[in-house]
Amino acid sequence: MKRLVAFVAGSLFGIGLFLSGMTDTSKVQGWLDLFGNWDPTLAFVMGGAIIPMFLAWRFTDGRKPIYAENFPAKPQSNINRDLILGSALFGVGWGLAGLCPGPAIASLSFGGSQSALFVLAMLLGMRLTPQIRSKILSSSAT
Amino acid sequence: METDWIMGLVGGLVIGLAASLYLLGNGRIMGASGIIGGLIDKSGWSSAADRIVFLIGLILAPSMYIFIFDIEADTKATTNIIILILAGLLVGIGTRLANGCTSGHGVCGISRLSIRGMTSTIFYIVAGVVSVVLLRNLWGAI
Numbered sequence: 001m002k003r004l005v006a007f008v009a010g011s012l013f014g015i016g017l018f019l020s021g022m023t024d025t026s027k028v029q030g031w032l033d034l035f036g037n038w039d040p041t042l043a044f045v046m047g048g049a050i051i052p053m054f055l056a057w058r059f060t061d062g063r064k065p066i067y068a069e070n071f072p073a074k075p076q077s078n079i080n081r082d083l084i085l086g087s088a089l090f091g092v093g094w095g096l097a098g099l100c101p102g103p104a105i106a107s108l109s110f111g112g113s114q115s116a117l118f119v120l121a122m123l124l125g126m127r128l129t130p131q132i133r134s135k136i137l138s139s140s141a142t
Numbered sequence: 143m144e145t146d147w148i149m150g151l152v153g154g155l156v157i158g159l160a161a162s163l164y165l166l167g168n169g170r171i172m173g174a175s176g177i178i179g180g181l182i183d184k185s186g187w188s189s190a191a192d193r194i195v196f197l198i199g200l201i202l203a204p205s206m207y208i209f210i211f212d213i214e215a216d217t218k219a220t221t222n223i224i225i226l227i228l229a230g231l232l233v234g235i236g237t238r239l240a241n242g243c244t245s246g247h248g249v250c251g252i253s254r255l256s257i258r259g260m261t262s263t264i265f266y267i268v269a270g271v272v273s274v275v276l277l278r279n280l281w282g283a284i
Contacts, residue, residue: 123234
């Protein structure tokens, strides 16, 4: 059943991303282009996604997941260098191509060579991150 | 324009529903970069099957939707190979360093009122705005 839940969640996620316009890089970049011809769509996507999730988190209080032992523990709210640096690097890449990980994967079937190339580079980046973290960033670790 | 916002909201609600299902069913955070990254760096191999099934749904569902409703789908992504590769690398490294992306930190984090999620979201949005504004206005590349 866990597999079925994962499949249905992945499918809904993909359809939601496509319907909302998140797989359209011009809408994402249009939202980030604050000082140009600003496109507000992405704010509606974020708002729409947060509403059910806010209720879902409320519902987890004192309960257990249906097919797992417990809900993920809330991470300690420590704001460290990796969080800030990583988010900033991610943001620059997101702006450059207008794709973030979910929509990039969701667009693989129709995004042609652009989506494929972006995803390959993203996977390579993910593959290299442990080495980058230990070899380059650890010297100045906080 | 209004229909774009409505579709954004509808798609957003579907994304939120997917995240709620994944949380309440499997007790997991629906974060695209975490689900993919855990497969790439082996940190999530104990739940590899769930992750793979999720990703299959994520790729398959939009393609089925586009096929069934006979829609023209296009990411409108840049054809500049250097920008695509650079953006993919930055998104891959950044999301793994920050341990989350738009879905994990954005949707799941903000809805949980997580300080880390909100901090990350602020940084990647600001970085994304800077990246788009600089490229569009100074460089004219995208």
